Amino acid sequence: KQEVTQIPAALSVPEGENLVLNCSFTDSAIYNLQWFRQDPGKGLTSLLLIQSSQREQTSGRLNASLDKSSGRSTLYIAASQPGDSATYLCAAEGSGATNKLIFGTGTLLAVQP
Amino acid sequence: NAGVTQTPKFRILKIGQSMTLQCTQDMNHNYMYWYRQDPGMGLKLIYYSVGAGITDKGEVPNGYNVSRSTTEDFPLRLELAAPSQTSVYFCASSYSSRGFVADTQYFGPGTRLTVL
Numbered sequence: 001k002q003e004v005t006q007i008p009a010a011l012s013v014p015e016g017e018n019l020v021l022n023c024s025f026t027d028s029a030i031y032n033l034q035w036f037r038q039d040p041g042k043g044l045t046s047l048l049l050i051q052s053s054q055r056e057q058t059s060g061r062l063n064a065s066l067d068k069s070s071g072r073s074t075l076y077i078a079a080s081q082p083g084d085s086a087t088y089l090c091a092a093e094g095s096g097a098t099n100k101l102i103f104g105t106g107t108l109l110a111v112q113p
Numbered sequence: 114n115a116g117v118t119q120t121p122k123f124r125i126l127k128i129g130q131s132m133t134l135q136c137t138q139d140m141n142h143n144y145m146y147w148y149r150q151d152p153g154m155g156l157k158l159i160y161y162s163v164g165a166g167i168t169d170k171g172e173v174p175n176g177y178n179v180s181r182s183t184t185e186d187f188p189l190r191l192e193l194a195a196p197s198q199t200s201v202y203f204c205a206s207s208y209s210s211r212g213f214v215a216d217t218q219y220f221g222p223g224t225r226l227t228v229l
Contacts, residue, residue, distance in 0.1 A: 031216075042222060042223070043220035044156075044220040046218065049217050089156070091156075093216065101218065103157070105153065
C-alpha cells in the first residue's frame with residue numbers, strides 16, 4: 001500500500017531564502033508525482049506534475065524533482081516571497097490505479113517579510 | 114470557464130440527517146473525484162468516476178454514495194450523518210487519456226461540513 005510522507009510538517013523562513021520541501025513515497029511503481037498548493041480555506045491548486053519517466057519539472061521559481069529509486073521528490077522554491085505562504089501537498093499516483101492520488105499530510109510554509 | 118464548483122460552502126447537520134453535496138465541472142473532464150480532508154491530514158479519496166454511469170470506491174467510501182448521470186455532475190450523498198463525517202469535502206476533475214495526457218486534477222473550493 002502506497003504511503004506518502006512529507007517532512008517537515010511546518011517551516012518558517014525569511015523572505016528571499018531558497019527552500020526545499022521533501023516528499024517520500026513507499027511504492028516506487030508510480031505513474032506520476034504531483035505537487036499542490038493549498039491556501040487557508042481554499043481548494044488545491046496544481047503546481048507541478050512529474051511523469052514517472054521524467055526527473056524534474058520547472059515552473060517559474062519552482063522546481064520539482066523525482067527520484068523513483070529512492071522514493072523521493074523535492075520541491076525547490078527560489079527567492080521565497082510572503083505570497084508563497086501556504087500548505088504544500090505532494091501526491092503520488094500509482095501506475096496500477098485509475099488516477100487515484102495518495103496524498104501526503106502537507107508542509108505548512110510561512111515566509112516572513 | 115468556472116472550473117469545478119461545489120455547493121454548499123458550509124453546512125451543519127444533526128446526527129442522522131442526510132444531505133447531498135453538489136459538484137459540477139464545465140471542462141468536459143471524464144474523470145471526477147470526491148475527497149475528504151480532516152484537520153492536519155492529507156486528502157483521502159472517497160469515490161471516483163471515470164465517466165457517466167461509472168463509479169468506484171476509493172479509500173474511505175463507507176457512509177457515502179455517489180452517482181454520475183452526466184459528464185458535468187458528480188453529487189455525493191450522505192445518508193445518515195455521523196460526527197466522524199465532520200470534514201472538508203473536495204470535488205476534483207481531470208481529463209485522462211493514459212499515456213497521452215498529463216492527469217492534472219482540478220479542485221473545487223470545498224464544502225465544510227460539521228455533524229453535531
